[in-house]
Amino acid sequence: MGKLESRNIEKYFKHDGKPLKTLDGIDLNVEDGEFVCIVGPSGCGKSTFLRITAGLEKPDGGEIFLDTKSVDTTGPNRIMVFQEGALFPWLNVRDNVEYGLKIAGIPVEERNKISNRYLDMMQLSQFATSYTYQLSTGMKQRVAIARALVMDPDVLLMDEPFAALDPQTRDLLLVEMQLIWQKTKKTIIFVTHNVSEAVMLGTRVLVFTHRPAKIKKEIKIDYRRPRVAEDENLLPYQQKILAELRPEVKK
Ligand SMILES: Nc1ncnc2c1ncn2[C@@H]1O[C@H](COP(=O)(O)OP(=O)(O)OP(=O)(O)O)[C@@H](O)[C@H]1O
Ligand SMILES: [Mg+2]
Known part of the structure; x- marks a missing residue:
């Protein structure tokens, strides 16, 4: 197996x-x-x-x-990234990416460190404080991918x-x-x-x-x-x- x-x-x-x-x-x-x-x-x-x-x-x-x-x-x-990246409209990009880490109780400095890496990878660093309505479809999808990757799931x-x-x-x-x-x-x-x-x-x-x-x-x-x-x-x-x-x- x-x-x-x-x-x-x-x-x-x-x-x-x-x-x-x-x-x-x-x-x-x-x-x-x-x-x-x-x-x-x-x-x-x-x-x-x-x-x-x-x-x-x-x-x-x-x-x-x-x-x-x-x-x-x-x-x-097992973390899923959806066809339409379902983001929280009331959170900015960084808070969306860090959401799962926050729920998991990771301290804020550590959270920032991890999210910085993935925001950078997805070329979103410049938009960390933007809200989802200020993003293009492709950008939203990159936020959704970053949000999944920060959780470091097995699958x-x-x-x-x-x-x-x-x-x-x-x-x-x-x-x-x-x-x-x-x-x-x-x-x-x-x-x-x-x-x-x-x-x-x-x-x-x-x-x-x-x-x-x-x-x-x-x-x-x-x-x-x-x-x-x-x-x-x-x-x-x-x-x-x-x-x-x-x-x-x-x-
Ligand atoms: N909650 C639901 N209630 C009723 N039918 C559903 C539900 N979810 C999916 N279906 C039906 O199940 C079938 C498969 O849907 P699914 O979304 O898994 O297809 P898909 O292969 O992902 O398609 P696509 O490539 O268009 O995304 C479709 O006929 C759809 O209408
Ligand atoms: Mg489908």
């Missing part, structure tokens, strides 16, 4: 009064320090799977194990965290994310619609089927880092994933 195991996760939602099967037995074993990317058609159940893994939602079947222990509630060891669950970023910031963060991962040896599950992003980041990429989602294919990306978007050697990996993904999107 690895760091995180998803065993036969099933989920149904109610739609028009009838049960709608969304996850059809997701079996996944993630080793400590792996960077797993998930791609799949819109509405297939990727966010639902992440939410279940985070303990934010209950599955209708199956179990999630962290370090061999069954988990069914949220915990500081980071990221739901399309870069989708709202401009291409230049995204390219920077794609390299930065690899460096953070290499440095911190975090276990990451990262959902994206962007196949090139998945290939740059992942140690392997999972392709989910159309709903009800199953894992259709797993593609290992054994290639040197940091990987950059322009590297043509990454194209064959992208093509392989697209060949699996396209028929699912058309269903």
Whole structure:
């Protein structure tokens, strides 16, 4: 058993009064320090799977194990970064980033030290005292990423965290994310619609089927880092994933 195991996760939602099967037995074993990317058609159940893994939602079947222990509630060891970085509008950027540290009782000097590092990494130092309404969408997303990273969780669950970023910031963060991962040896599950992003980041990429989602294919990306978007050697990996993904999107 690895760091995180998803065993036969099933989920149904109610739609028009009838049960709608969304996850059809997701079996996944993630080793400590792996960077797993998930791609799949819109509405297939990727966010639902992440939410279940985070303990934010209950599955209708199956179990999630962290370090061999069954988990069914949220915990500081699994932190989620959402599609839309949900920030507190009444807190400024620094206080948003430090929120979890404050709740955890970390003294203010230590909090500042940690948040400074990540504000700097996300190029937000200049905006530490700004409020969220004063930020662009991409900036808000960077605050959300910093807020998750300061907590130093065992497992980071990221739901399309870069989708709202401009291409230049995204390219920077794609390299930065690899460096953070290499440095911190975090276990990451990262959902994206962007196949090139998945290939740059992942140690392997999972392709989910159309709903009800199953894992259709797993593609290992054994290639040197940091990987950059322009590297043509990454194209064959992208093509392989697209060949699996396209028929699912058309269903
Ligand atoms: N709380 C809910 N109540 C009812 N149906 C839901 C709920 N949450 C998700 N669903 C349904 O479950 C399915 C999967 O949704 P989910 O958000 O997991 O998809 P996704 O793969 O993340 O899609 P996208 O790529 O568009 O973000 C969809 O059909 C959606 O309508
Ligand atoms: Mg989603």
